[in-house]
Amino acid sequence: MTKYQTLIKYFLGGFLAAFLMLNLTQCPEETTKPKDEKPLEETTELTTFSNEVITAFETSDADQVSNMMYEEHREFYIPDLQTNTDKMPAFAEALKERKLIGLNDLYAEYEITIDGTTFTIAYGQSGDGVWKIMRF
Amino acid sequence: MKIKIIFAIIAGLLTYTILHFAVMGYGNMKAHTSINTEINKKFENKYIKASSRPVKFKNYWINFSDGHILLEGMEVTNYGFFESTYGEDLRDNTMGEWIVHGGLSADEPEVPASVRHFYDPKGLNGGKKYLTNRGTYWEGMYSNPGIDAIEWALGDTPKGADNDYTWVKGKQFFVLAIQEKDSTKKEEYLAKAFRCLGEVLHNTGDMGCPAHVRNDSHAAPAGLSWGLLFGSPDPYEELLLDAFAGRYSGGSPDPGLDAYFASATTARSINERLAKFTNENFFSHETISGMGVKDIKPSNGEKAYDSPKLDNMTYDPLDFTFYKTFPSGRKVKMCKDHSYFNFRGYPYIDKECTYSQAAELTPNIISAGINIIRVFLPAFELKLENADDLSDTLDIRVIHTTDSEYQDTIKYNGKIRLWINGKLSDSMAIVEKGVYRGNIFPIKNGDKIKAEISFGDITILSEEIKATMDPLWGIWHITEILEDSDDPVAPEKGTEFNGTKFYKVRPDGKIEISNLDGSSKQVLYYARTSSTFRIYAEVATQSYDQNGSIASNQITWTASTESSYQQTVGSEKVWYFRKYSSKGKR
16 A cells, blocks of 8 residues: 555656646747748648548548548548549549648648649648548 | 656656646637738728828827837736636737737637637528537537627627627726726726727627638637537638738728728627628638539538529639629639549639638728727817916817717826927826816917827827917016115125016916915016016005016016115115116026
């Protein structure tokens, strides 16, 4: 019992130390001037997600694409995909050369080119950090 | 054992760190601060700096965009999701900075804000103007406050009373600031008032954002683990960069809207009208409907709005874009339906559409915003008058004209400063209940004077008047040199006498000369013709006669002065005289 009490004591010590470090050693976050349009740079999370999307299209796996999409948007996009699975690899290839044209914490928009024609694909996340396809 | 202890400490450290960042840590920056910054600038340009400024602001000088008077108030310093996890602290900001800060603070704490910033003018869901879309998802996590964005921002209904920074409270703080005598308290009230104004302008910005006026729930702030319940993000809102406000604010607003806003008398009417315009003319990305390549239904599961409809837009097959031409003359990209997989698919709003729509919406938000500021500022006139033609007494009145937003008369308490011949005087008067009667040194006859009151970076000036008073009125530093006397006990000739006196011309025409503290008061006859004057008196035992002339600049005079007086010498009464050369200088 004494052994556990000692461990709990050290656990609480660590908890308290973290509290002190995170709350008392930092100045309050200041509100800063409005930011201007920042240069667009794909985040690691977006790169990872894009790679997953590319794989799903490359393998013509419409179900996998569906799973990566916002539920409420699936019915408007997946039927078209299911009837055109043969076009999916070309989409994947184009996505490898994607150009990021719009980015915010919750939204990313890319431009892709297939046979000289430009299309866009958009991803979103709902604050939870999980990126999903919004449309393509 | 040692390993276990180290493990326990690390576990403690990690546990707190994870908890801390799970509930507290994220930062947000919003386009609203840029919008409010632009509104500040445009308000000044249109209503203060323009030659054709409205009567209300004829004598106002307002500097929101580059102010310098700091006002201490509570500012959001740590962003957070809930009341318990965000923080405020005392900060100094100018009025303009408080307006800009209000654009940001209105979104804090963010989760309550995210469900209170919707206003559906059509009340498509059973007349409810607040957010109900996806309610079955998120209401399990956060109870629906059932309040729409306008009543939350204005606080003009019982539901809005919970908001600390509303339009109603902002006006109350402004009135308190104007009435408050204590300058520190006055500044505190002003800081609150202008943060309130900034938060209302945030609402104005939202009413020009389609996703906020079309019952379309969209993603929660970054970092909220259950944000998915609010749905996907709205491209227009997410791509509405800070830079847009500056980029598009110079565009022409919709002429009908602009005219409506310019003549509006209440904040509610302005924000409601803007919301109606946005709702009727723009899609949010999940409320697109009408006949496209097929019959398009909203993707958010709600009923379709009557307007706008794809059917009523012009479709350009070359760029797969639905266009709508507005009264402003702009041809706006409303949505596209280009699809690789089906040539034309479900319509969407992309970056190009967002930019095109922002070019139409931003000038209308700015037009609404500057008129929100216009109706927020009470109408004051500063009246300055000579109390009479003799004295330096001034009547100053701070006159408030009531209007729809300020229906009770506001009586100003505080300082008044004077401009004398184009220079700001150090002297000031204190006005009580909007009225001051008294003199403010140093004014002389013919001076051009203006009064001003100021609170923060707002200054109200009176019309310029010419001071009318007798030219001898006021304080004079007097030097007299004895030139002649037959009095054996008189000082030597050439002896100099100095003194400072206050000359006051009485309504009965006599002149009153006294020390500055009012002592040794003498009342003498006074006659003046243009620049020459005579001051005289005679009683049984003495007489006084001074003849002089005042310089044209009225800051010096010269005179010859003779006094006679009777003295008792032994048993005899003897008259003596003294002659002086006298001069006065202000």
